[in-house]
Amino acid sequence: MQGDLAISANGLSRTFNNSVKAVDSISFFVRRGEAFGFLGPNGAGKTTTVSMLTSGLRPTAGSATVDGVNVVAHPEEVKRRIGLVFQESTADGDLTGRENLELAAALYRVPRREVRSRIDSLLEQMQIGDAADRLAKTYSGGMRRRLELAVGIIHSPPILFLDEPTLGLDPQGRAGFWNYVQNLRHEHGMTVFVTTHYLDEADTFCERLAIIDHGRIVATGTPTELKDKLGGDVVTVRSVAPDPRLEATLRAVAGVTSVTVQDGSCRVKCPRGEALVPQLVAACASAGIGVATVSLKRPSLDEVFLEFTGREYREDDSVSPTDRAVRIGQIRQAMGRGGR
């Protein structure tokens, strides 16, 4: 089993200043060739976990191996075996795209005879060949992200860490980025560990996920498994005025799996929500409960997050619902998957 694992974490913890527990005893594994998503809101502990797994930060407790190498005992060996794309731009703006890649090739000890061909191939693959001899500081956001990715994989690492890789990109840029990553996986069988707080990207791209909140992993599984744990669709019913009878009324409707009260609304789980909505409304009417709003949600990772953490997921307030819808469509199109 150990040999099949690209990443293994066991009770990994990190406390800052002896008081702030950024990561609290997390354990998980990533199989070789897998795309594994590490999901959570800002400040959940994602980047701290990546820093520990990539030997940039010492854990205060627990252990982890990457490609079978202990991240604390052999940091330089770990660094040699991984590619890393940070959430912020780290390419040197005063160097050209090609010079950035040449520098990375030297630091990762890419065989000299392969450097030129590998750089040319990456520049072409990432569609920045025309700008290869321009200073990186003149690149657009999307070009810089692609350059970051090229720098991260110059040494063909078996494991690639992506820390919030699409942060700040427009929908088209995001779609393009994931397309490149997906191609890399198919061509090189690379293991990809990605942290993101964009649930839709994780849903579409990752084969397995871990949800982290307040430094703890609250759920792991494939996107489908996690959504199935919800027990079907979610119908949220809000009464005109708070009514203690609402929960019991809804629970009594045939086909309802469970009812929970959340922020004054009732969340009704059921296998086929669209068929049940009229019955739920009718039941409320019969009981004399005025219904203010009814909404139906298909299982999504937002719902999964809500289920496991007890609160709404806020990915990015600056992203409008329209942008988000466009983004999901573009990502799915780029990935060639329909999604659920």
Place this chain on the structure above:
Amino acid sequence: MIRELGALTWRELLRLGRNPQAIVTSLLLPILYLLLFGQAFNLGALFTSQPGGQAFLLAFLRGAPTYFSYFSAGMAGFVAVTATLFIGANVIFDRLFGSLKRTASSPATATSIFGSRLLAGSIQPIGLAFLVIGFAILLGRLGLAGLQVTAPIGVVGAGEIVLAVVILSAMFASLFLAIGFSIEQPQTYFAVVNAINLPVLLTSAALYPWGTMPAWFRTIASFNPITLAVNVLRENMFTGATGYYPYDPYVYLLGLLGWAVAMFLIATLLAARALAPKR
């Protein structure tokens, strides 16, 4: 390690070369000093018009024919300070803009990351020092007070001058790298650097005629690294200057090397701590 050291050094030199503002700023202070301070205080004629005045002046300026010539050698040494402060500043900006994170996350050793910056910082000021010397000579051709190199500088002399500039630059590059790796904010860095630059310059023999300095000041200035480097320059540039200095240039070079090694050790420790996985 050689390959990564070479690649990182080349990168530093490329960046410095592509930053003309840094070069202009490095040269600005020594050039301004030459244009204003050096011209205004070139009072040698007051002595040379008197009987025995020339001999007095030579002793006063330790073999330099004019104060401006004496002062020009001081400024050629001082440019090592003004140029290397950017090496330390680059550490801070690289940390802010992420490229230090990229390098530190690679398998490159802390020694290579630090060593490359030190090497680039030691090499770059050589050209600038010669630019200052060239400018000081040019001023003389333009009818102003100018640098008069009165001694024939052979290969050994030129080598000693280059070595003095390189070691002085290495010493200050180490100092500024130590500060750069220890401080996170650019404002704090420049405040600290300014607090160092002026006292180091003012306690050296780069500015003042040796003859006017009180004994206690001469003692302090004798150990100042800028003085040690400037002594090497002056002994090689002016005929008969060696007679006014108690030691040969190589002794000053050794003293300078001592400073550089001490500063290198401190900077290495601080850089290794900054680049190690955070505890």
